[in-house]
Amino acid sequence: MATAQAITTADYKLFPNPRNVHRVVFEHQVFVPHPYMFIEMESYYLKGRYSLFAAHRLSDNKAGQLATFELPEDEQKFKDRFVPD
Numbered sequence: 001m002a003t004a005q006a007i008t009t010a011d012y013k014l015f016p017n018p019r020n021v022h023r024v025v026f027e028h029q030v031f032v033p034h035p036y037m038f039i040e041m042e043s044y045y046l047k048g049r050y051s052l053f054a055a056h057r058l059s060d061n062k063a064g065q066l067a068t069f070e071l072p073e074d075e076q077k078f079k080d081r082f083v084p085d
Contacts, residue, residue, distance in 0.1 A: 007053070012066055014053035022049045026068035028075035031057060033064040034084050041067070044081060046074040 007014040009025060016023045019041075026049065032039070041052055048071035055066035069075040 013056040017052040020051045022051050026070045028069040028072050030067045035063040
């Protein structure tokens with residue numbers, strides 16, 4: 001059943017986070033190689049729309065999460081503040 005929700009792009013196979021308000025793959029993206037880490041996107045106080053996906057990177061079969069952002073400044077804010085557990 002989960003595969004019905006999967007989104008495949010040129011770089012990733014993605015599974016939307018059930019907490020997403022938007023299930024859109026936005027232009028600005030950050031891959032984090034921490035598939036089991038809880039990422040609370042609301043705590044970043046982003047200005048634009050965003051989405052989070054469980055991700056399988058096709059180039060190297062690496063599992064992780066892909067955070068996507070509508071605005072480039074939100075992508076940079078996430079990169080600056082993200083600290084893996």
